[in-house]
Amino acid sequence: MKIYKVGDKQKAVCESCQSLTGATFMLRDVPFSDGSGIVKNVLAGVCDSCKEVVLIPHQSTPAIKKQLDTQKKAVETRVPAHMVDILNLASVELGGSTDFSNALIKYYLHNLSEQKTSVKGLIKYLESDLAKGVAQKRISLKGRQVSKEIDNIKFKTSIGSTTDVLKAVVLKINDDVFVHPKTQLINSLKGVAAAFA
Ligand SMILES: [Zn+2]
Known part of the structure; x- marks a missing residue:
């Protein structure tokens, strides 16, 4: 598995720009797809043109899961x-x-x-x-x-x-x-x- 660092670059498809763009890995707050919350400060690929999050690398999954579990407060x-x-x-x-x-x-x-x-x-x-x-x-x-x-x-x-x-x-x-x-x-x-x- 490739581990990405903040600042690494990668090609990605950006839905907002509707094209293949360059993405740069940065720490970002990422909203859940259902809009019910936000995961803070995870490594994500950000589109170089529009600054939208276009990809979440596999290495961020445990950090995301941890935050989801904490947010499931009883x-x-x-x-x-x-x-x-x-x-x-x-x-x-x-x-x-x-x-x-x-x-x-x-x-x-x-x-x-x-x-x-x-x-x-x-x-x-x-x-x-x-x-x-x-x-x-x-x-x-x-x-x-x-x-x-x-x-x-x-x-x-x-x-x-x-x-x-x-x-x-x-x-x-x-x-x-x-x-x-x-x-x-x-x-x-x-x-x-x-x-x-
Ligand atoms: Zn874009």
């Missing part, structure tokens, strides 16, 4: 112990192991955020008796989308805190799986659990 919150029990019970009911719990919450967060599942009624779970209790257990969710999705749900429901969003989601899971079982949803969740296992 959303941490504390909830009453029975919330974690509900999640574990639901995971097992759906055919998964307790490892499926976090994926289950993320599935709900995603669907609520995208409004594939209605957020209406979410806030009413917070008035129920099961919403009460001392916050003694931790829920920790990783993923670059998670905090954005929680913010979306806050905005749509006027639920103020992350903890309350997660409590409401857990109680919705309890409702959908155990209290008023939704057969169709349960079947698709079983599919997700099977794929996850």
